[in-house]
Amino acid sequence: MPMNRSLLLWSALVTVLIALPLVAQPVSVTVNGMSSGSTITQGDVLSWQITLPMGAVSFNELWVDVNTNGQADLGTDRLMGRFTQEDGVQFADGPGDNDGIANGVITTQFPAGIASAAWVFVAADSLSSDTASFTVLPLPSPAAQITGTITAPAGFDKSYILVEAKPYYEGGGGGGMDVFWQGLTDISGNYTINLGGTPTDMNPWRVQLTYQDLGRLVWLRRDTSVNVGGATPVVNFQLVLGTILTGIVRNTSAVPLEGAYPHTHDPSSINEQNQFGGNTGPDGRFSFAVPSGSYKLHFTREGYFDQWWNAKTSFDGADVIVVSGEDTIGGLDGTLVQGAEIRGRVTNYGSPTNASITVTRNGDSWMRNTYTHDDGTWSLTVPPGTYYVRFDKESQTIYYDNMYSPPGTPINISGTETISNVDADFSVGPPPPPPAPVILNIWDVPFDNGRQVYVRWRGSESGSPIGTDGPPLGIEFYTLWRWDPSAGWLQLERGEASHD
Known part of the structure; x- marks a missing residue:
């Protein structure tokens, strides 16, 4: 039962x-x-x-x-x-x-x-x-579809396997909550992913199985990218019988940690190849399957320092686990040390962007690098000390707190606290064009060579004429824009209505 x-x-x-x-x-x-x-x-x-x-x-x-x-x-x-x-x-x-x-x-x-x-x-x-x-x-009128079939050894259930498509440039399974569409397999292993919006504008799409519990089954084809808009792409996956890796992740007080993420790496390179994994449950236990091969096992959890299996602290020094067809390899436990956390968000003209972040500790050679997630967020676990944060995007460098000369504003860490809102906003490349104003009235502005100025506001969008005394009643905010043929929409003024 x-x-x-x-x-x-x-x-x-x-x-x-x-x-x-x-x-x-x-x-x-x-x-x-x-x-x-x-x-x-x-x-x-x-x-x-x-x-x-x-x-x-x-x-x-x-x-x-x-x-x-x-x-x-x-x-x-x-x-x-x-x-x-x-x-x-x-x-x-x-x-x-x-x-x-x-x-x-x-x-x-x-x-x-x-x-x-x-x-x-x-x-x-x-x-x-x-x-x-x-x-x-289901989406009633999909703009595009991706289909395929999942095969598995005889006797294994192929239904309710989740297949996901994400725009390739968004990392295809990284952090954040970006554009994604999913489909589930039927009893025969067939699936269809319905895509909405304008998916052709987001080509190519990365198609993959999400990290889900499939028991001893493991998929060999990790992911693939396709373009939509023409013939319906077909992406098939093969499940094979693997070996289950299992263990418990605890903190230094021997308390099991839920939400840790043990996952494997190829011993030759710390990259996306041969990454299999699964999150720990309420008892700190994890269990996921891998095909035969050699692996290094990596333990991570937000707010804790990374560890590699067998109490190793780095990829280079980590022990290799050899898998050769066993049913289960157990006892792969990890102990994570809690640290402080610095985290923030990086934007470019206010929109999430990709950037590299360098965190250095004052007074010694301690330094760490990381990168933003798809939604512009980043985080890094650090020991106590005083830190400076540098953000790099293309040819521009910003130091926390949005300063353009080093070293920036120091961040003091004394224990295991979390320091949030360590943000940066770049202005790399041309700014995005402002939205075309809602034309509610045309207001001739003196001394402007007769050019027209359009009025746009949010709040109560009244269509009342605009007099010389400002916006009409009911307008909460107004923005004045002028169209310049060589520069596009130029914002002249934005303010709050001054009368009730």
């Missing part, structure tokens, strides 16, 4: 429940404003709200509700992904808290290409958990 996911969480946390009084805010979750029964169409805005203790972390799971009973049932339903969210953290490697305020409520919304199916959202902290069920309907 399948075991309920909520019961599993409670059993895993029973010792904590006995030791601590239940005085904290219990976790609760709604999807699109409902605890159960909400319905959206692919491409619509998917939103959820998690209520939890102020500043706490929620450990979330997404399940395909195979038996459509509104619960996440182990052995029947399919776990499609785990991720964490912290109250007040707006930009993260994955969904963030939209309001960016540690107020006991995590709110998230984004246009979602999540697969058409019945789903269950699970949210939990160390004391409680809650679920919300919802249904995603």
